[in-house]
Amino acid sequence: MDIQAVRRSYARWAPIYDLTFGRVTGAGRTRAVDVLNRLGGKVLELGVGTGLALPHYRPGVEVTGVDASAEMLEKAREKVAEMGLTHVRELREMDARKLDFPTASFDHVAAMHIMSVVPDPEQVMSEVARVLRPGGSLLVVNHFARDEGALSVMERAIAPLADLIGWHSDFHRATILDAPGFTLVEETALPPFGMMTFLRLRRD
Numbered sequence: 001m002d003i004q005a006v007r008r009s010y011a012r013w014a015p016i017y018d019l020t021f022g023r024v025t026g027a028g029r030t031r032a033v034d035v036l037n038r039l040g041g042k043v044l045e046l047g048v049g050t051g052l053a054l055p056h057y058r059p060g061v062e063v064t065g066v067d068a069s070a071e072m073l074e075k076a077r078e079k080v081a082e083m084g085l086t087h088v089r090e091l092r093e094m095d096a097r098k099l100d101f102p103t104a105s106f107d108h109v110a111a112m113h114i115m116s117v118v119p120d121p122e123q124v125m126s127e128v129a130r131v132l133r134p135g136g137s138l139l140v141v142n143h144f145a146r147d148e149g150a151l152s153v154m155e156r157a158i159a160p161l162a163d164l165i166g167w168h169s170d171f172h173r174a175t176i177l178d179a180p181g182f183t184l185v186e187e188t189a190l191p192p193f194g195m196m197t198f199l200r201l202r203r204d
């Protein structure tokens with residue numbers, strides 16, 4: 001899936017996202033924001049989408065959101081305006097593979113349901129390593145491919161439909177865990193049914 005396919009797919013998703021995929025994936029956002037609210041500081045949300053997590057940060061956590069889809073960002077901007085979310089510093093249209101931020105400019109990075117969507121996740125991990133300060137946290141929420149069982153067969157079967165559904169169903173956690181510059185701190189399966197996994201990594 002190239003970046004234009006991502007943009008086309010999420011232009012279609014934007015009007016229905018909160019009521020569909022967004023509705024069944026709240027556990028990961030809740031988990032990640034709980035951790036970030038405890039840690040505090042400057043947070044970068046990669047692939048902020050329609051901004052479903054934004055209302056849940058506590059005041060004092062400074063959140064910057066980026067996304068490649070203008071239509072998804074527009075929904076996020078509506079939430080910020082309607083709810084008066086003053087802790088949201090800025091929302092910018094930006095490709096996560098080439099972040100327009102200085103080195104070590106964020107305390108923490110959240111990547112929720114984006115790593116299996118981006119065209120080049122290894123490059124995104126490299127950019128995260130650059131913009132995250134040493135000792136900062138990267139929180140990832142994602143579905144990861146299974147090695148065996150009926151679900152793994154289904155994941156491989158629908159993998160060619162990535163352009164249509166908007167993500168790669170056969171995305172492997174090794175893409176995250178093998179990225180240089182990080183140490184895994186926590187891995188937790190999330191409800192419902194462990195479909196999504198929460199990873200917390202520390203920038204070395």
Ligand SMILES: C[S@@+](CC[C@H](N)C(=O)[O-])C[C@H]1O[C@@H](n2cnc3c(N)ncnc32)[C@H](O)[C@@H]1O
Nearest residue numbers: 010047048049067068069072095096112113118
């Ligand atoms: C499944 S949505 C997740 C949205 C939000 N994080 C959430 O949890 O609801 C994936 C988002 O990643 C964005 N995205 C995909 N590739 C991207 C890239 N290269 N740079 C920035 N955003 C990207 C899409 O536009 C989409 O909004």
